[in-house]
Amino acid sequence: MDKTESTGSAGAAEGPGSAGNADRTGSNPRKAAAFRSDASAPSHHHLRNNSHTLQLLSGANRMRWLIAARGIICGLIAGVLVVGYRVGIEYGTRFAVSAYAWLKGHPLGLLGWIAAVLSASWIITRLVQWEPSASGSGIPQTEGTLLWGLPLRWGRILIVRYAGGLLCSLFGLSLGREGPSIQIGAAASKAAGRRMSRNAIEENTLITGGAAAGLSAAFSAPLSGMMFALEEVHKSFSPSVLLTAVTASLSSDIVSKYWFGLTPVLDFTHVSQIPVAQYAWLIPLGIVAGLIGALMNRILLGFQTLYSKIPAVVRPMIALAAALPCGLLLPLSLGGGSEAIKFAETARGTLAILCILLAVRILFTGISYSSGVPGGIFMPILAAGALSGSVFAHAMVSAGVLAPERTAAFTVLAMAGTLTAAVKAPITSILLVVEMSGSLVHMFPVAAVAFVSLLISDALHIRPIYPALLERYMKQHEGTDISAMPVHSGMLEIPIEIGSMAAGKRIHAISWPDSTSVITIRRGEQEFVPRHDSMLRAGDAIVVIFSGEDERSVRRSLSEICEMPENGY
Numbered sequence: 341m342d343k344t345e346s347t348g349s350a351g352a353a354e355g356p357g358s359a360g361n362a363d364r365t366g367s368n369p370r371k372a373a374a375f376r377s378d379a380s381a382p383s384h385h386h387l388r389n390n391s392h393t394l395q396l397l398s399g400a401n402r403m404r405w406l407i408a409a410r411g412i413i414c415g416l417i418a419g420v421l422v423v424g425y426r427v428g429i430e431y432g433t434r435f436a437v438s439a440y441a442w443l444k445g446h447p448l449g450l451l452g453w454i455a456a457v458l459s460a461s462w463i464i465t466r467l468v469q470w471e472p473s474a475s476g477s478g479i480p481q482t483e484g485t486l487l488w489g490l491p492l493r494w495g496r497i498l499i500v501r502y503a504g505g506l507l508c509s510l511f512g513l514s515l516g517r518e519g520p521s522i523q524i525g526a527a528a529s530k531a532a533g534r535r536m537s538r539n540a541i542e543e544n545t546l547i548t549g550g551a552a553a554g555l556s557a558a559f560s561a562p563l564s565g566m567m568f569a570l571e572e573v574h575k576s577f578s579p580s581v582l583l584t585a586v587t588a589s590l591s592s593d594i595v596s597k598y599w600f601g602l603t604p605v606l607d608f609t610h611v612s613q614i615p616v617a618q619y620a621w622l623i624p625l626g627i628v629a630g631l632i633g634a635l636m637n638r639i640l641l642g643f644q645t646l647y648s649k650i651p652a653v654v655r656p657m658i659a660l661a662a663a664l665p666c667g668l669l670l671p672l673s674l675g676g677g678s679e680a681i682k683f684a685e686t687a688r689g690t691l692a693i694l695c696i697l698l699a700v701r702i703l704f705t706g707i708s709y710s711s712g713v714p715g716g717i718f719m720p721i722l723a724a725g726a727l728s729g730s731v732f733a734h735a736m737v738s739a740g741v742l743a744p745e746r747t748a749a750f751t752v753l754a755m756a757g758t759l760t761a762a763v764k765a766p767i768t769s770i771l772l773v774v775e776m777s778g779s780l781v782h783m784f785p786v787a788a789v790a791f792v793s794l795l796i797s798d799a800l801h802i803r804p805i806y807p808a809l810l811e812r813y814m815k816q817h818e819g820t821d822i823s824a825m826p827v828h829s830g831m832l833e834i835p836i837e838i839g840s841m842a843a844g845k846r847i848h849a850i851s852w853p854d855s856t857s858v859i860t861i862r863r864g865e866q867e868f869v870p871r872h873d874s875m876l877r878a879g880d881a882i883v884v885i886f887s888g889e890d891e892r893s894v895r896r897s898l899s900e901i902c903e904m905p906e907n908g909y
Contacts, residue, residue, distance in 0.1 A: 404583065407580050407587075408584075408587045410546060410549075410584065411549045411584040411585070411586070411587030411588040412587050412588070413536070414525075414529040414532050414546050414549050414550050414553060415549065415552075415587060415588030415590065415592040415595075416591050416592065418524065418525035418529060418553035418554055418588065418592050419553060419556075419557045419591065419593070419594070419595030419596055420595055421525070421528050422521045422524055422525060422553070422557035422596070423557055423595055423600075424502075425501065425502060425517065425520065425524055426517055426521070426596075426600075427599075428502065428509070429505055429506070429517045431509075432505075432507075432508075432509025433509050433675035433676070435510055436509065436512030436674055436675070437512065437667070437671050437674060437675075439453075439667075440668055440674075443667075443668065444668060453664070457657060460656070460660060461653065461654075461656040461657040461660060463503075463504075463507060464504050464507055464508070465653045467499075467500045467504045468652075468713070469652070471493060471497060471499070471500045473490065473813075474496065474501055474504065474523070474714055475712045475713065476709065476712060476715070476809065476813070477516075477519030477520070477523075477709075477715070477716040477809065478497075478519045478520045478523025478526075478714075478716065479519045479522050479572070479573065479716070479718075479806050479809075480807070480809040480810035481523060481810070482522055482523050482547070482573055483572070483573055483806060483807070483810050484810050484813065484814065485526065485544075486544050486574055487895070488814070490814075492530045494527035495531075497524070497527045498524065498528075500714055501523065501714055504713060504714035505517070508713050508715050511660050511663045512663050512666070512674030513660070513663055513674075513675075513713065513715060514666075514674070514675065514676070514677070514701060514704040514705040514707075514708045514709070514720050515676060515708050515713070515714075515716060516716035516718040517676055517715075518554075518555055518558045518559065518716050519715075519716025520714060520715065520716050521554040521557060521558035521716075522569075522573070523551075524554055525552070525554025525557070525588075526548075526551045526554065527550070529549055529550025529551075529588070530543070530546075530550070532546065532550075533546040541832070541833050544574075545580055545584050545833075548569050548570070548585055549569070549585050549587070549589075552565045552566045552568070552569035552570075552586075552589040553565065553589055553591070553592035555568050555589075556588075556593045556596070557593065557596040558596075559604060559772070559776075560593060560597060560604040561605075561772060561775045561776060562589040562593040564768055564772040565589040565592075565593075566589040567767055567771050568768040569585050570582065570585055571765050571767050571768050572763065572765045572806060578833045578834065578862075579835075579862065579881060580862075580881070581833070604775070605678060605776075606681060606682075606722075606776045607776065607778075608685075608752050608773070608776045608777040608778070609779070611748045611749050611752055611777055612745060612746070612749060613749070613782065614749050614782075618742075619785070621736070621742065621750075622753070622788045622792065623792055624732070625732055625750055625754060625789055625792075626757050626788065626789040626790070626791070626792025626793045626796070627792060627793075627796055628728055628729075628732050628754065629729065629753075629756075629757025629758045629761065629789060629792075629793045630757055630758075630760075630761040630793030631796060632698075632702075632725060632758050632761070633721070633724075633725065633757065633759065633762040633793055633797060633802075634762070634797050634802045636705070636717075636720075636721055636724055636762050636805075637762045637797075637802050637803070637808075638802070639705075639706040640705070640706055640710060640805060640809075641808060642706070643709075643710030644710040644809075644812060646710070647711055652712070655711040655713075656713050659707055659713060662707045662708070663704075663708075666704050670696070670697060672697055673697060673701050676723070677701065677719045677720050677722065677723025678719065680697060680727060681751075681755070683697075685748045685752065687733070687734070687744065687747040687748070690734075691735060694730050698724065698731060701723055701727065705717065705720040705721075705724070721763070722759055725754045725756070725757060725758025726751045728754050728758060729752070729753060729754025729755065730751045730754075732754065733747040736750075749782075749785070752782070752786075753773070753786055753789045756769045756773040756786045756789055756790045756793075757769075757789040757790055757792065757793030758793065759772070760790040760791075760794050760797070761793040761796060761797035762797075762802075763804060764802075764803075764804035765804075766787075766791060770783070770786050773786045774786055832883070832884050832894075832898065833881055833883050833884075834881070834884065834898055834902045834903075835879070835882075835902065836877065836879065836880040836881070837903050838879075838904060839878075839905070840878070840901065840902050840903055840904050841900065841901045841902075842876045843876065843877065844875070844876070844877065844878070845875070846872075846875050847870055847871075847872055848873055850876075850901060851901075852884075852897075852901070853886065855886055855894075856885070856894060856898075857884065858882050858884055861876070861880055861882055861883075862880065862881040862883070863877065863879070864879075882902070884898060
């Protein structure tokens with residue numbers, strides 16, 4: 341690298357004991373001795389240590405620790421908020437199960453239940469109309485904030501998430517808390533970032549860290565929270581984003597474990613290892629999990645299309661009304677699905693009961709989520725995967741080709757497959773299941789099922805669920821917030837991947853999109869302003885300023901330049 345490109349290298353080289361001192365002492369032995377005597381004095385030694393400390397904390401090192409500190413702060417704030425949300429949702433679900441059990445013996449109570457449904461529907465509708473971005477999962481909206489600049493009104497989002505989420509849980513709707521937790525974490529970081537960030541890049545980095553912290557606190561799984569935020573939400577692995585996501589995820593996990601204990605939400609540490617001789621069963625299991633994930637994807641989007649033809653105020657009524665027969669006849673279909681996962685894993689039900697529960701949960705999740713009420717689909721997808729794995733294992737046990745003790749393992753593996761097929765985030769799916777199992781011995785079976793399911797999903801031309809939901813959200817609200825957004829210049833940090841078009845080329849040799857300019861190159865611990873002939877290397881992270889008038893095409897063009905082609909050539 342050229343000397344003009346490095347920051348502070350000359351200043352770092354000069355100091356006590358460096359070449360600069362030789363110039364000062366010259367060749368005179370007395371001066372040299374006097375200088376050595378002064379250098380050995382305690383006061384000078386103290387100053388030298390202070391200078392060294394300042395040097396270590398200057399430039400990139402200081403920035404790295406500052407990024408880590410910001411991530412910790414955002415993670416702690418997000419952790420507290422998500423823990424509060426999680427406590428409320430868990431209480432609401434327990435209340436719903438008890439309420440429906442009480443209604444079985446008190447039919448007249450249905451009159452009060454109907455009145456409660458009408459009131460709750462009206463309140464939820466008003467809340468969602470007040471802040472549309474707090475409807476549904478929250479993951480697509482968070483992606484939209486980071487990728488397309490959608491507004492993130494953190495105050496309104498927190499109010500709607502808490503109030504609307506609690507109301508939905510009191511009726512037992514089949515909704516997850518993980519997606520809303522991601523948006524709550526992002527909103528918390530948005531609020532904190534107003535004081536801690538200096539520009540749009542730093543603010544988006546903190547929002548990504550908040551998203552990681554949200555999922556980490558929701559699952560008590562910090563590695564999965566970090567990876568999901570990078571793989572699905574931010575879609576970038578730059579050093580600053582990675583450091584923020586790691587520190588925020590770990591600090592929020594501390595808050596979660598302090599309140600809920602050290603055990604994750606779904607504890608699979610007792611699941612036995614699958615013998616290598618039975619690995620052949622992973623292929624059909626992956627096919628089944630992939631089909632269920634694809635079905636979940638289609639049903640969620642299909643019910644959204646049906647609901648779009650119904651007045652907004654009626655949609656929550658349909659979802660809340662559907663909860664009544666589910667609560668009275670099949671309580672395991674209520675809530676996010678953690679109890680259904682435990683039921684499937686322990687193999688307590690018959691094959692017929694498991695099939696019925698799987699069908700009801702898929703349909704009830706579609707009815708609940710697609711109505712537009714505040715709630716996610718992350719856990720319901722995992723529940724559908726667990727039930728499908730249990731159904732597959734029960735069928736194989738009944739046929740006499742599988743030992744009953746393998747049911748729990750097949751249940752857990754199918755969760756990763758179904759989530760991969762629906763979301764198309766295989767790394768997160770694999771890491772989540774491995775992290776909850778507490779051992780790396782399941783890594784290969786989990787990965788095998790996940791990638792077979794991904795192959796099935798791709799063969800069926802299934803789109804990733806969250807980008808599809810984001811596209812629908814943007815179309816639905818076109819003409820309001822999105823089209824009214826002011827057009828400004830924007831900034832983007834993107835890594836240079838090995839094998840990309842930009843790796844090994846000079847800046848002037850690359851055809852950059854119109855109205856773009858590379859303003860910073862981050863290389864290891866160095867950060868510098870590039871020249872037109874600066875060389876880009878794999879592993880660099882560049883900061884690009886661009887016009888917001890055609891933001892989508894700019895982002896696509898930058899991805900084509902800086903990312904490795906999908907075919908690897």
